[in-house]
Amino acid sequence: MGTASTLSRPQWPHGPSRPQQTTAPLPERVRRLNQPNVSECRRRSSIQRDPVEAAPPSRCSRLDAGLALDAAMFTCHRIKFTVPPFHRSTVPPSSSPVPPFHRSTVPPLSSTAYLYAMPPRVANIDQELADSLAAIVGRRRVLFRPSELLTYSSDGLPSYHKQPGLAVFPGTRDEVIAIVCELARRRVPFVPRGAGTGLSGGALADGVVLIGLNRLSRILSVDAENGLAIVEPGVVNVALSRAVAAAGLHYAPDPSSQAACTIGGNVAENAGGPHCLKYGVTTNHVVALTVVLPDGEVVSLGNSDGEHEGYDLVGAFVGSEGCFGIALDITVRLSRNPEAVRTLLADFMSIDEAARAVSAIVATGIIPAALEMIDQATIRAVESSIYAAGYPTDAAAALLIEVDGAAAGLEHDVATIEALCKNGGARTVRIARDETERARLWQGRKKAFGAMGRVSSHLVVQDAVVPRTRLPDVLAEIHDIAQRHRLRVCNVFHAGDGNLHPNIAYDASDADETARVHVAMKEIMTACVKAGGTITGEHGVGLDKLPYMELIFSSDSLAAMCALREVFDPDRRANPDKVVPVHSCREWHAAPAARRAAATV
Ligand SMILES: Cc1cc2nc3c(=O)[nH]c(=O)nc-3n(C[C@H](O)[C@H](O)[C@H](O)COP(=O)(O)OP(=O)(O)OC[C@H]3O[C@@H](n4cnc5c(N)ncnc54)[C@H](O)[C@@H]3O)c2cc1C
Numbered sequence: 001m002g003t004a005s006t007l008s009r010p011q012w013p014h015g016p017s018r019p020q021q022t023t024a025p026l027p028e029r030v031r032r033l034n035q036p037n038v039s040e041c042r043r044r045s046s047i048q049r050d051p052v053e054a055a056p057p058s059r060c061s062r063l064d065a066g067l068a069l070d071a072a073m074f075t076c077h078r079i080k081f082t083v084p085p086f087h088r089s090t091v092p093p094s095s096s097p098v099p100p101f102h103r104s105t106v107p108p109l110s111s112t113a114y115l116y117a118m119p120p121r122v123a124n125i126d127q128e129l130a131d132s133l134a135a136i137v138g139r140r141r142v143l144f145r146p147s148e149l150l151t152y153s154s155d156g157l158p159s160y161h162k163q164p165g166l167a168v169f170p171g172t173r174d175e176v177i178a179i180v181c182e183l184a185r186r187r188v189p190f191v192p193r194g195a196g197t198g199l200s201g202g203a204l205a206d207g208v209v210l211i212g213l214n215r216l217s218r219i220l221s222v223d224a225e226n227g228l229a230i231v232e233p234g235v236v237n238v239a240l241s242r243a244v245a246a247a248g249l250h251y252a253p254d255p256s257s258q259a260a261c262t263i264g265g266n267v268a269e270n271a272g273g274p275h276c277l278k279y280g281v282t283t284n285h286v287v288a289l290t291v292v293l294p295d296g297e298v299v300s301l302g303n304s305d306g307e308h309e310g311y312d313l314v315g316a317f318v319g320s321e322g323c324f325g326i327a328l329d330i331t332v333r334l335s336r337n338p339e340a341v342r343t344l345l346a347d348f349m350s351i352d353e354a355a356r357a358v359s360a361i362v363a364t365g366i367i368p369a370a371l372e373m374i375d376q377a378t379i380r381a382v383e384s385s386i387y388a389a390g391y392p393t394d395a396a397a398a399l400l401i402e403v404d405g406a407a408a409g410l411e412h413d414v415a416t417i418e419a420l421c422k423n424g425g426a427r428t429v430r431i432a433r434d435e436t437e438r439a440r441l442w443q444g445r446k447k448a449f450g451a452m453g454r455v456s457s458h459l460v461v462q463d464a465v466v467p468r469t470r471l472p473d474v475l476a477e478i479h480d481i482a483q484r485h486r487l488r489v490c491n492v493f494h495a496g497d498g499n500l501h502p503n504i505a506y507d508a509s510d511a512d513e514t515a516r517v518h519v520a521m522k523e524i525m526t527a528c529v530k531a532g533g534t535i536t537g538e539h540g541v542g543l544d545k546l547p548y549m550e551l552i553f554s555s556d557s558l559a560a561m562c563a564l565r566e567v568f569d570p571d572r573r574a575n576p577d578k579v580v581p582v583h584s585c586r587e588w589h590a591a592p593a594a595r596r597a598a599a600t601v
Helices: 028-034 085-090 110-115 129-135 146-153 172-188 236-248 263-268 315-318 350-364 376-383 411-421 433-446 450-451 468-484 509-532 546-552 557-566 582-590 592-600
Strands: 062-067 076-084 165-169 190-193 209-210 220-223 227-229 286-292 298-302 326-335 340-348 369-375 398-406 424-431 460-462 488-493 502-506
Touching: 028 085, 085 190, 110 509, 129 165, 146 165, 172 190, 172 209, 172 286, 172 326, 172 488, 190 263, 190 424, 190 460, 227 236, 263 326, 263 424, 286 315, 298 315, 340 350, 340 411, 340 433, 350 369, 350 411, 350 424, 369 376, 369 433, 376 488, 398 411, 398 433, 411 424, 411 502, 433 450, 450 460, 450 488, 450 502, 468 488, 468 509, 502 509, 546 557
Parallel strands: 165 209, 190 209
Antiparallel strands: 062 076, 220 227, 227 326, 286 298, 286 326, 340 398, 340 424, 369 398, 369 488, 460 502, 488 502
């Protein structure tokens, strides 16, 4: 193993083999992964070792996150952080005693062993483990029988089934910490799970332990004056907005699943939503996190000012898809409710015209709060369901457009958008008269996936991003792919930021149709990447997008992601086998000498 001082730097992340992603407007989450903070480590800045490291770490009082990176590529450093005052004073005291922290009980791995350690394939899940977890949470909160575990074998994407070996449901943060410490002691892999609404198979635990966090559903504190709230990870997204509504505030990221999904799951996926066009996705609203690392250590990332000293580890954690540890509490920004809101529904007789209207609106400089497209197949599914919103069923596509802000000037924006739509071929432009009509228009959009359940027994919701101006071409190509494979594809998506959601309705018991769905999905992803886009805008990579990672990332970039992951989880027990194709890590780690040689050329 060469020392860092003798190493030449690999060409990362801008090496010659890097594919065309530089031209594509990558979503924030992907962009972050591709430019990880670890690049800073390579500069070997003088980060100090935490002097209190030798003492047993107290729960949530001190962070000593080790940046133990691949020694062949990076130098190891230690970073220390302290818990900011806002954090310390507002998190209520624990309800149960803090379990002793046993760093020494986790068998130490040498850094060389880290390099070659693959995620454990066979987890040691037995009655003894079930008993020890039951001692922490109570017998009722541990599921071990296959019939009980069936519920947790899927998430929102029905095309994957992986049964956990055991599921455990803590009710307090101390129980979560105790569970993670116990799993670390036994070196058992685990998968955090919120509400299980994910659409990339991210919360599936294949024979390992599933940790359900939905019982941690308390809003710990609200600081209305400073627009901040601290929540437990199992708080349902919409519950936070409801809780702060009386103070004239809301939590801006609003996934269409917001009535069910948790803020912990949103953080892990860097979730977006219709109103993220103007207000930004989850990463723009999370200022601090308390995290239990997979080895049981509790660390605090960021602070309530949103000004991070040193590396942006909150930015690294948001979007880490459960691979960096478990978010125990999350400090989020609350947004003030806009003074005025206007919602428009424009319907078009051609998808192409609707797509062009999207670009025309954004080109004026007006940033709508939301700009969504709903195609005819989706409109018909919605209108024949209990979520009927009054969308015209003969339209090829409808745009749901919302503008908000100060009342002065808003009517001007409404008039401009109305004129643009009409000039661009809109048949009618309807403006919601009141809050009831507005809510109804939104209900149709937000419940569209549910309404599609009427169309067929199974639905694959896809997620990709393309440059807005390429929407007409890409939508036409998706239509061709669907025709060629004799599949029903509906589109309902965040058009304003080019975030497509082609949904394929099919019957999973029909093997031939299922096979065609898989081929079509791959062709759709390839078409989006070719158009300068990327493979996920908000649903994450999980299991579903693993095969596509190499379409957009070079092996050097994938190896850098592995290195970043190992900072948080050196033996890769947290959400194993997700996000980065395993062979990327294996290949990278297998041939350090060859890499060094290549880097020195
Ligand atoms: C009808 C429908 C509409 C949707 N609309 C949108 C949308 O508009 N925008 C959007 O972005 N997504 C959308 N989604 C996808 C999904 O709701 C989001 O990805 C959401 O963030 C998942 O939250 P969850 O609580 O269900 O997480 P889960 O599905 O349970 O888990 C998702 C990931 O988060 C990890 N995780 C969960 N909790 C934690 C934690 N506390 N710490 C660390 N990791 C954790 C899991 O390991 C997993 O990798 C939609 C889904 C459905 C079914």
